[in-house]
Amino acid sequence: MRGHGSRRALLAVAAALVALPGWARAEQAQAFINARILPVSGPAIERGVLVVENGRIAAVGEAGRVTVPAGAVTVDLAGKVVMPGLVDTHSHIGGGSGGDRSSPINPDVRLLDSFDARDPGLKRARAGGITTVNVMPGSGHLLSGQTSYLKLREGTTIDDLAITDASGRMLGGMKMANGTNSIRSSAPFPGTRSKSASLVREQFLKAQDYREKIRRAGDDAAKRPARDLAMEGLVEVLEGTRTVHFHTHRHEDILTAIRLGTEFGFTPVLHHVSEAWKVAREIAEAKTPASIIVLDSPGGKIEALDVSNENGAALEKAGALVGFHTDDYITDSRLFLRSAGMAVRNGMSPDRALYGMTMAGARMLGLESRIGSIEAGKDADFIVLSGDPLSVYTKVEQTWVEGKKVFDLANPEDRLYAVGGDGASRGGEVYLCEADTEVQ
Amino acid sequence: MRAAGLFVASAVLATAVLAAAPVPATAQVAVRGETVYTMAGAPIEDGVVVVTGGKIVAVGPASSVTVPPGHRTLTARVVTPGLVDAHSVVGLAGALNQPHDQMQLDQSAPIQPELRAIDAYNARETLVAWLREHGVTTVHTGHGPGALISGQTMIVKTGATSADEALVGEAMLAASLGQAGLSESGRSPGTRSKSMAMLRAELIKAKEYAAKQAGPEDKRPPRELRQEALARVVRQEIPLLVTAHRSHDILAALRVAREFDIRIVLDGAAEAYLVADRIKAAGVPVIVHPTMMRAGGDAENMTMEAAALLRKQGIPVALQSGFEGYVPKTRVVLFEAAAAAAYGLTFEQALAAITIDAARLLGVDDRVGSLAAGKDGDLVLFDGDPFEYTSHVTGVVIDGQVVSEARR
Numbered sequence: 001m002r003g004h005g006s007r008r009a010l011l012a013v014a015a016a017l018v019a020l021p022g023w024a025r026a027e028q029a030q031a032f033i034n035a036r037i038l039p040v041s042g043p044a045i046e047r048g049v050l051v052v053e054n055g056r057i058a059a060v061g062e063a064g065r066v067t068v069p070a071g072a073v074t075v076d077l078a079g080k081v082v083m084p085g086l087v088d089t090h091s092h093i094g095g096g097s098g099g100d101r102s103s104p105i106n107p108d109v110r111l112l113d114s115f116d117a118r119d120p121g122l123k124r125a126r127a128g129g130i131t132t133v134n135v136m137p138g139s140g141h142l143l144s145g146q147t148s149y150l151k152l153r154e155g156t157t158i159d160d161l162a163i164t165d166a167s168g169r170m171l172g173g174m175k176m177a178n179g180t181n182s183i184r185s186s187a188p189f190p191g192t193r194s195k196s197a198s199l200v201r202e203q204f205l206k207a208q209d210y211r212e213k214i215r216r217a218g219d220d221a222a223k224r225p226a227r228d229l230a231m232e233g234l235v236e237v238l239e240g241t242r243t244v245h246f247h248t249h250r251h252e253d254i255l256t257a258i259r260l261g262t263e264f265g266f267t268p269v270l271h272h273v274s275e276a277w278k279v280a281r282e283i284a285e286a287k288t289p290a291s292i293i294v295l296d297s298p299g300g301k302i303e304a305l306d307v308s309n310e311n312g313a314a315l316e317k318a319g320a321l322v323g324f325h326t327d328d329y330i331t332d333s334r335l336f337l338r339s340a341g342m343a344v345r346n347g348m349s350p351d352r353a354l355y356g357m358t359m360a361g362a363r364m365l366g367l368e369s370r371i372g373s374i375e376a377g378k379d380a381d382f383i384v385l386s387g388d389p390l391s392v393y394t395k396v397e398q399t400w401v402e403g404k405k406v407f408d409l410a411n412p413e414d415r416l417y418a419v420g421g422d423g424a425s426r427g428g429e430v431y432l433c434e435a436d437t438e439v440q
Numbered sequence: 441m442r443a444a445g446l447f448v449a450s451a452v453l454a455t456a457v458l459a460a461a462p463v464p465a466t467a468q469v470a471v472r473g474e475t476v477y478t479m480a481g482a483p484i485e486d487g488v489v490v491v492t493g494g495k496i497v498a499v500g501p502a503s504s505v506t507v508p509p510g511h512r513t514l515t516a517r518v519v520t521p522g523l524v525d526a527h528s529v530v531g532l533a534g535a536l537n538q539p540h541d542q543m544q545l546d547q548s549a550p551i552q553p554e555l556r557a558i559d560a561y562n563a564r565e566t567l568v569a570w571l572r573e574h575g576v577t578t579v580h581t582g583h584g585p586g587a588l589i590s591g592q593t594m595i596v597k598t599g600a601t602s603a604d605e606a607l608v609g610e611a612m613l614a615a616s617l618g619q620a621g622l623s624e625s626g627r628s629p630g631t632r633s634k635s636m637a638m639l640r641a642e643l644i645k646a647k648e649y650a651a652k653q654a655g656p657e658d659k660r661p662p663r664e665l666r667q668e669a670l671a672r673v674v675r676q677e678i679p680l681l682v683t684a685h686r687s688h689d690i691l692a693a694l695r696v697a698r699e700f701d702i703r704i705v706l707d708g709a710a711e712a713y714l715v716a717d718r719i720k721a722a723g724v725p726v727i728v729h730p731t732m733m734r735a736g737g738d739a740e741n742m743t744m745e746a747a748a749l750l751r752k753q754g755i756p757v758a759l760q761s762g763f764e765g766y767v768p769k770t771r772v773v774l775f776e777a778a779a780a781a782a783y784g785l786t787f788e789q790a791l792a793a794i795t796i797d798a799a800r801l802l803g804v805d806d807r808v809g810s811l812a813a814g815k816d817g818d819l820v821l822f823d824g825d826p827f828e829y830t831s832h833v834t835g836v837v838i839d840g841q842v843v844s845e846a847r848r
Binding site: 297329345393394419 | 534714741764765766771783
């Protein structure tokens with residue numbers, strides 16, 4: 001790879017162009033005017049102008065302070081509220097799978113190989129204002145596989161939806177779990193919490209060895225270890241290029257997840273964190289992001305009995321980064337925005353709750369330079385609301401991804417998926433996140 | 441409504457049988473609200489509700505109602521009647537979700553009308569407290585969906601400390617048609633048609649039993665618990681609560697109701713909007729599925745506008761928390777009504793669906809569901825629009841007792 005500097009630069013430029021889908025290139029500029037814009041990155045803009053060009057935000061600001069390019073298509077959104085597209089850090093739409101029962105640890109298994117991009121669940125997610133989603137395999141394994149970060153663009157294949165880096169690599173994380181979901185009655189699955197941590201530690205040590213062998217081999221192909229897909233997956237975690245998304249409920253399990261990360265040099269994103277209120281300070285001090293789910297009642301799962309609706313407030317107070325997720329099918333993607341209102345009901349500040357629905361999620365997926373707020377240069381992912389995002393009476397009226405409208409409540413077909421009714425069927429088996437476990 | 445009248449009759453009967461809880465002398469309180477939704481007339485601005493001896497004695501504007509001495513006065517932005525959850529399984533289904541606290545369904549046989557809800561209701565269940573703190577003061581609960589006939593239901597205040605305090609000990613008989621009514625592992629019923637054949641055979645037997653019971657004393661049949669429960673249905677003393685989501689299952693329920701001249705209440709009824717004219721013609725009320733129910737299985741075509749669509753047709757509707765098998769373990773009708781208000785119902789229609797309309801459908805509107813003199817002193821206090829996510833329940837009163845001052 002030496003002496004090819006200029007060629008590599010050219011390739012990078014080409015890849016950057018490829019990273020934007022064809023329809024998003026060289027399209028007519030659009031100006032969305034007169035809406036109340038909640039950029040999340042800054043204070044509300046009362047009579048806002050949002051200029052979109054080539055799938056990206058070209059400019060945003062108050063009327064009169066933003067130059068609208070000549071020939072731009074103008075969309076009047078008077079009376080509406082515009083905010084960034086919602087980021088769902090944990091969903092099971094598309095029904096993708098992870099590892100099977102042959103092993104509790106499956107770093108080589110990719111959800112993207114089984115994702116159903118035609119699942120009506122995607123349409124519902126668009127109706128809920130979700131523009132970016134982390135679709136994950138379930139939590140019945142210590143490590144169930146690789147997750148996929150997707151944009152809910154129009155599309156029928158995972159390639160249409162994938163978020164890629166400059167090299168074209170599809171981005172995603174690594175799903176891990178501890179506690180009772182991944183504990184089973186017989187080997188190779190763990191029978192206790194300590195055994196769970198031990199099995200994970202063993203694999204990460206192997207991955208460290210594997211990485212060291214590659215490093216030592218340098219350019220000498222003969223000295224390199226044989227390719228091992230599982231080890232390659234874990235090395236990406238060690239290298240920080242693949243974020244661990246850690247399903248965890250109880251306080252001691254939360255601390256174990258943080259401890260494993262510290263030991264092997266990665267910072268997991270904690271998911272569910274039912275007992276976060278007990279260890280909010282520890283989560284904040286470890287600078288570990290936490291994604292929570294808003295539920296109507298406690299109960300249903302012994303391990304989550306101590307769940308608190310005030311987790312968001314407790315984490316915010318402790319100074320931790322708080323995001324939200326649907327865990328769809330556990331909660332319905334169409335009602336995702338409700339998470340913010342309910343979090344505020346239970347003590348979160350409105351600003352942090354809306355940040356949690358957007359920027360926090362973007363940061364948890366490492367996409368904060370591209371999505372999560374309405375700022376010039378970012379992807380034009382935004383939603384048009386009928387009113388205050390924290391109100392029960394507010395509807396998501398439009399969802400835009402990279403400058404293209406992917407949901408419109410005024411369109412009867414879109415409305416069917418948003419509200420339900422004859423023909424709005426899911427079209428497949430329902431997928432329960434945690435159904436494939438022995439202990440619930 | 442004929443059905444309502446019958447329900448009231450059965451409610452009064454059952455109440456007379458079950459000993460009412462003694463009302464403590466302290467059960468006197470006055471609740472003053474910036475807006476009081478009585479659900480028995482227009483909302484009252486700056487209204488007061490006076491409860492003495494557990495019963496409402498006065499409702500009106502603060503300027504014209506005198507609060508007698510010895511009454512603690514509570515204040516709130518908004519006051520409503522205690523909320524009525526028209527169908528739940530809480531108290532039989534518990535939060536742990538372990539075999540020992542899941543009493544809503546016994547799967548040893550497909551037809552078990554003799555199973556009584558009051559024998560399993562746990563008044564001290566965490567989920568009951570959860571509903572109570574969210575303003576639900578009356579709940580219709582009992583055996584759940586999942587068997588052709590799973591057992592009986594009951595109506596109880598969430599402030600009760602035992603099932604013996606139930607408003608109605610035997611409210612309805614729970615039946616399931618469609619997927620939820622089928623048995624597993626090759627046992628009958630294995631198809632929808634088989635379900636209906638078994639149900640019809642059962643009702644024929646019950647008719648014969650009821651006829652013999654009504655005959656001369658020396659020819660009366662020996663007591664059979666199963667037949668006794670079903671006989672109450674065929675005598676129209678209690679309705680069959682039929683959980684059915686698909687339109688053809690709903691039609692099957694209407695067909696059997698007509699054939700046997702029994703009262704039914706439709707439950708869930710995700711596709712009811714497809715056959716609303718038939719439901720309306722049959723005079724059958726619907727306890728609509730939770731507004732936010734997940735779309736899947738037989739309910740895949742559910743709509744968040746269900747309550748509004750049916751109400752528009754003139755069909756009596758109420759909302760429910762329903763049955764949840766996993767997480768969350770129960771829903772809260774306050775939030776379901778809020779969603780219904782966002783999807784087609786007016787504010788007051790949505791509030792009615794969890795107060796007076798629900799009470800009427802359950803036949804307990806002589807006791808609960810609205811704020812009027814003579815009714816039970818059940819009230820909920822809010823710090824804003826009851827349906828807004830960012831509002832809170834700030835107080836709950838049952839029979840004049842302040843049972844919660846938690847901010848929920």
